[in-house]
Structure formats: structure tokens, C-alpha cells
Amino acid sequence: MGDELLAAEFEANRGRLRGVAYRMLGSAAEADDAVQETWLRLNRTGGDTVDNLPAWLTTVIGRVCLDMLRSRAARREEPPPDSDLQALDDPERDALLADSLGAALLVVLETLTPAERLAFVLHDLFAVSFEEISVVVGRSPAAARQLASRARRRVQGGSPHGAADAARQREIVDAFLGASRGGDFEGLLTLLDPDVVVRMDDVEPRPRSGGGAEWVARFFTGKAQAAMPATIDGVAGALVQKPHGQRLALCFTVAGDRIIAIDVIRNPDESIVIELLN
Incomplete structure (x- = not known):
């Protein structure tokens, strides 16, 4: 795949990748870093061996975000302040803030383990199959489903939208x-x-x-x-x-x-x- 075509294909997926990364990491700046790292990995492959580019990109950015979350947890760091949402273009920032499972939910997501958070975000917010998620987290599809299920229960228990008892x-x-x-x-x-x-x-x-x-x-x-x-x-x-x-x-x-x-x-x-x- 030529460089220009590869770049164009990536740009077509950038918005979705940024959305995944933002909900995973809770920081627009870190989301941009994850998207950039995903582009670098794609650029190194040349794209010639990738059969399904959107699925491949989702898998890669999921792994990148998972590594970043685990590194953050190991250092016991808090996510950067959400004020860096200003770094986003206005339409994208508005879409994120208007999303019913957007910025407010990040407080709840911070209580999840990195694997639970990834399974929940990819499946419930972006309709990624458990087969694909299992590749990212290195577990079986059934185990990936269980991760998402545990995360969903905790999210519902702490939902900012007034989940019913x-x-x-x-x-x-x-x-x-x-x-x-x-x-x-x-x-x-x-x-x-x-x-x-x-x-x-x-x-x-x-x-x-x-x-x-x-x-x-x-x-x-x-x-x-x-x-x-x-x-x-x-x-x-x-x-x-x-x-x-x-x-x-x-x-x-x-x-x-x-x-x-x-x-x-x-x-x-x-x-x-x-x-x-x-």
C-alpha cells in the first residue's frame, strides 16, 4: 500500500480511534499520543499484510491504551486533568461532552482495572466483538465477556445517569x-x-x-x-x-x-x- 493511500486510510479512522483512546485514558493529550503511536506502528508495517484495517487499528490502539493504563497504575498516577479537552477540535470536543457515556463516566471508569475498562469501552461503546477484544487482552472470548460484564455492573452501580436500584x-x-x-x-x-x-x-x-x-x-x-x-x-x-x-x-x-x-x-x-x- 502506498504511503499516501495508507495515510488516507488512517485519517478515515482517526476520529474513531481518538474516541476509543479518550474513553480509555480520560485525557485528550494522552489520546493523541495513543493515536500517534498507532500510526507509527501502522507505518512500520506498511499495511500490506493487514486484511481488515479498521479492526487492526482498533486492536492496536486497544493494546497501546492498555499498556498506558497499566503503566499509569504501576506508577500510581492520576490521569491528567480533563481541561486538556480544549486541545480537541471544537466539533469533536462537543461530541464527546454531549455523549451520554462521555466525560462524566470517566470518573466511574477510573475504578475499573485496565482490562475491564478496555473490554467495556470496546464492546459497550464501540460494538467490538469479544473475539476481537480477547486478542487485545490475551484471554478467551468468554473471559473477555466476563470482564465487560463485571465492568458493566460497576458502571451501573456508579452511573452518573441515576441508575435505578x-x-x-x-x-x-x-x-x-x-x-x-x-x-x-x-x-x-x-x-x-x-x-x-x-x-x-x-x-x-x-x-x-x-x-x-x-x-x-x-x-x-x-x-x-x-x-x-x-x-x-x-x-x-x-x-x-x-x-x-x-x-x-x-x-x-x-x-x-x-x-x-x-x-x-x-x-x-x-x-x-x-x-x-x-
Whole structure:
């Protein structure tokens, strides 16, 4: 790949890489350093052996950020002050600050281990598969999923968006399941955040995921007939037993008395802790 083409391909991915690095490191200056190091590594390879450049770049910047976080932890350093957001171009800075999982969440993310933080950021914020994340953290896909799950529980517990307590989460999820079974489209809408998302993990071919309250309400209307209330890795959810032994685990994220995300895991393995409720 020629130098100009390589540089152009990298620039096309720069914004996403910077977003990953900023949420990993909590510092725009360090994020720029991580992006620059990623470019240097790409430049050294020449790009000729890279089949999927976006995935390769995500893997590399994940490793760079992981190394930086571990180095910071070893030195017991705090991240640089967030005032260096001014170093970002105005549109990007505004987008980061407006992101519902943006700067305010960094305080919570600082409580996670580097591997947990990476798994959560890459999967929950950037939809990177656990297979790809496992390469970065040097663990199995199941272990990477568990890292993200632990991080998600801690983030929900310390969310700046007013995450509902366990009892309220259960109440809202049960109401959602009831409305779904009964085909109550309007009832589902009242329980869903306008920007709710559905994410489906570890399925090949990957099924369609979607977002928005109307899309999700239509998707679930008349379903959940076989859903059994459960906690999934400590989070309010449901387990669906399908024919031929297949199972679906539904994990709900609740904030402000609305469901903001539903994670669907097909055939969860032993790394997912499931407790059926009466």
C-alpha cells in the first residue's frame, strides 16, 4: 500500500480511534499520543499484510491504551486533568461532552482495572466483538465477556445517569416482559428510553441489532412468551429457553426509570452467572 493511500486510510479512522483512546485514558493529550503511536506502528508495517484495517487499528490502539493504563497504575498516577479537552477540535470536543457515556463516566471508569475498562469501552461503546477484544487482552472470548460484564455492573452501580436500584430495575424489567407478552406496544414505549439500543452478542452470522424506542417496541411486541425472570451477572434480565436446547439471556440496563439498553446473549456459557427467579 502506498504511503499516501495508507495515510488516507488512517485519517478515515482517526476520529474513531481518538474516541476509543479518550474513553480509555480520560485525557485528550494522552489520546493523541495513543493515536500517534498507532500510526507509527501502522507505518512500520506498511499495511500490506493487514486484511481488515479498521479492526487492526482498533486492536492496536486497544493494546497501546492498555499498556498506558497499566503503566499509569504501576506508577500510581492520576490521569491528567480533563481541561486538556480544549486541545480537541471544537466539533469533536462537543461530541464527546454531549455523549451520554462521555466525560462524566470517566470518573466511574477510573475504578475499573485496565482490562475491564478496555473490554467495556470496546464492546459497550464501540460494538467490538469479544473475539476481537480477547486478542487485545490475551484471554478467551468468554473471559473477555466476563470482564465487560463485571465492568458493566460497576458502571451501573456508579452511573452518573441515576441508575435505578435493583428493586426498581426488577420492577421495570418485569413490566417490560408483561407488556411484551401481551402485545402492548404503547406499554413498551412507556418503559423504553427514546434512544434505547438492542445489542446481540456472539452470534454468527450476526443478527440485526437496532435502536430507538419504536424499533425496539415493535421488535418485542407479542414476544417474551417463554421468558423467565432472572438475574444475569447480577443485572435484571430474563432467560428464554428455545427449542433444541438453545437459550437466550436478556440483560437490561435501566436508568431514570427507563430501559436504555438490552443485551442479548445466545447460548450463554458458564462465564455468565444466571439466577432464575420465582
